[in-house]
Amino acid sequence: MKMNRKLTWMLLVGVGMSFTQCKDSGSDVKPDDENELITSVTLKFTEQGTTNVSSFSYKDADGDGGNAATKFDTITLKPATTYTLTIELLDESKTPVDDITKEVEEESDEHLFVYTPSPASLMTYTYGDKDVNNFVIGLTGKAVTGAAGDGKLKVQLRHQPGAKNGKPEPGSDDVNLDFTLKVK
């Protein structure tokens, strides 16, 4: 029986030891402020020769997952009209709101916006800016609408660190949205 008592004692110490270094992982939970999100994409069409600005947005304030997108506008433009198209990217999950457009501009040699209307006859896009390597960016440009019709406008932000060559292929999508486009 002496041995059994010794054994029991050792067992207790053994089990006890496992609690000695207990640390609560709950106290270390903190929101991550460095993490970058794009929660809102706004396209601003300024009709040439006027100050009429039409804005169309996609907004998903809590980022991927969680709640669904709160806003996904239909782009409505006039036929056979020339617009200046600018784009604005925001991270609204942070306070204050983080302007991602500015950061894209600073690193314009790694970024490329691609605007793809379908059918192609709906709109023609011409880049209005260039980076240090003389490759287009797409923060600002010219959009000329065609005849009336319905379709889509795909808006992509290609992130191409170290690989930007003026073509859309290298890199990966940071933004890839299919806006509904109505020309009427």
Add this chain to the structure above:
Amino acid sequence: MSRLLLSFLILLVSIVSHAQKTDCGCFVKGIVKDQHSGQPIVGATVLILGQNSGVFTDENGRYELRNLCPGSYTLECRIVGYNSFRQKLDLTAGHEENFNLLEQEVHLKDVEITAHRTDAPSSQPLTTLSGSDLEKTRGQNLGESLKGLAGVTTLQTGSSISKPVIHGLHSNRILIMNNGVRQEGQQWGSEHAPEIDPFIATRLSVVKGAAGVRYGSDAIGGVILVEPEELPFDKSLSGEANAVGFTNGRQGVLSGTVQGGIKGFKGFGWRTQGTIKRGGNIKTPGYYLDNTGISEKNFSLAAGYRHKGLGVDVFYSRFDTKIGIFSGSHIGSITDLLNVIKNGEPFVKSGFNYAIGRPNQNVTHELLKAETHYHFQNGNRFQWTIARQINDRNEYDLHRPRNDSIAALNHPELTFKLTTLTNDVIWDHKPIAGKIAGQLGVSTLYQYNLMNGRPLIPNFNQFNIGLFWMERYVKNGWELEAGVRYDYRTLKTYRIVNREKVADHFTFHNFSGTLGATRNFSERFSARLNVGTAWRAPNVSELFSDGVHHGAAAYEKGDATLQPEKALNTIGSVKYTDAKWSLEIGGYYNYISDFIYLKPQPEPILTVRGAFPYFKYTQTDASFKGVDVSASWEFIRHTTVSSKLSYLRVYDQRADNYLVMIPPNRLDNQLKYELPDVGKWQKVFISAGNLFVAQQKRVPPASDFLPPPKAYSLWSLQAGATIRVTEKQQLEIGVSVQNLFNTVYRDYLNRFRYYANDMGRNGSLRLKWKFGA
């Protein structure tokens, strides 16, 4: 198939009936005594080598082995604290053989201690890789090393990260015991390889099938045992140096071990071991894979002390690796993925380079273990193991923050720090009536995970306690065993939802059991059958995942209401060995109720990066049916042909469909020619091999972006020799070429199969210099 099965059965029955016809009335009996004191030794094991049959000595030190067939046998008598003793016998009738054992302190030559306590039910198949088979795998990672065993495959992320898959199950369903401690890393992630340096081990064993009773929850698919050699107590200095070079990736590995005892300090042994590895970009048959280099630095220290029945061991290991992830696989959206698939080869190409850029992962794993055991005079044994593990994982994404000041800090986008404390107390009771041996044990685990960065899994605290009891009965070629276990687990998670801290609390508990029988019909022929249960609680990623999975271009969502998986595993095998033939056929049926898997959802999920296919963790009932066959035949002197076949069918019972990500069937053939030893040249061999992997045709419809790749066939060549330089020094040389014909292929279980081909031709040269004892 059924005809094949039938012929197997006929073969089986004929072997069984043949075995029963022989007259097997021989027996061996005797007394085991201490050579000095002359006292009988209680609880010593008397084994017939190569047969798995044995008995324990009773309170008078007596043993008896009955119903033996005439023939020659080698008996081994062993008990911890004494040198084991072997005796060859030619049996024609009854025989008496007494053993006089020497205490280990007295006699120091050839100490053989049964320190490799695998403890797995003996009725479960245990496949071991050691000696020259293990040497051939040197320089590869743990998953790759085990790939040659029937029934074991790998789940890969490119060519540098691989996880072992046993009978179609992996990650948290496979338990890895690293030097007696359950490996607790970030196993849940398919791109998280086991953080273990295979150079630590002199034996790698795989227990196929559920072994939940002995090893606790998670061992639903099987257990991998990574076991070092016993420490060199009171031996002189010895060691080895390994150098391995691979042509693909121009990878080099250096590893060294030095070990010995201490003069004037009896009963002491120590070992130190270290490995460095450096490799660059891997080449497929057509192009290099950008950023696939690897850099690894590992070391371990061990020391132990033995005195009479007492043993104390301490072990520390540190594993440190930096792995580049093929940059073409870090994509942002489904269109990127579809573009790559359409292109057929990666957009990102590069030449050869050792540099590891983004994306990469940086992992360190530390293990500190202390073990003590004591043998009581009456045959009881007590063992206590306490261990602490710290797993620190940093993942760097391809995508740096756009804000230059934040990017300059070069922080990882994701870190996990997992700390684990485990305690195992085992009591082996003294054999009852010389025939029943058993053990009782309690295991605890305390774990906390701290994470930082892009949200993936929550922080958590986990506590687990398990109690188990196993008994084994050995008589007349029969070995029966039974065991039960109870586990209780609590899990507390903490995560941020809409900038608020949310805590969740889960408790899980479960009983599991095992029942097995082994029958040794003769020295050559044995059969075993085991029925076991095991369970696994859902892990935090299955409960709380919520985001786009990098590389897979899929949105994965957890479910906090998931219930534990419960497995019922039946596994049976027969084994026949003689001088020229060796054949092992095993079949298994593993039914897992509430099997957790990712179920594709009908509607894609819309994010700023586009619409993603949406997968949710769901439960179903799954059945895993399979056959493993290993055979070898020395058809001409020195020339052996060997084959391994793994066949597996997995079915989702509820959905009445197949499951995804199940390894395809495979057949591995080898032809080996061994040259007779000439002078200093020993164990000289050349061999050629072919691995055929079939196409996985059993997949659910529309389950994937790309259908499973076509079948492939790879050829390889190996040669090796051992040169005895002096009495105490030897040099081992091995050369091999894998994927001899630079075949273009993709493997279904390689997650990079969407982006690029698998590795092309890879030649290697291994040198090993051994010195000392």
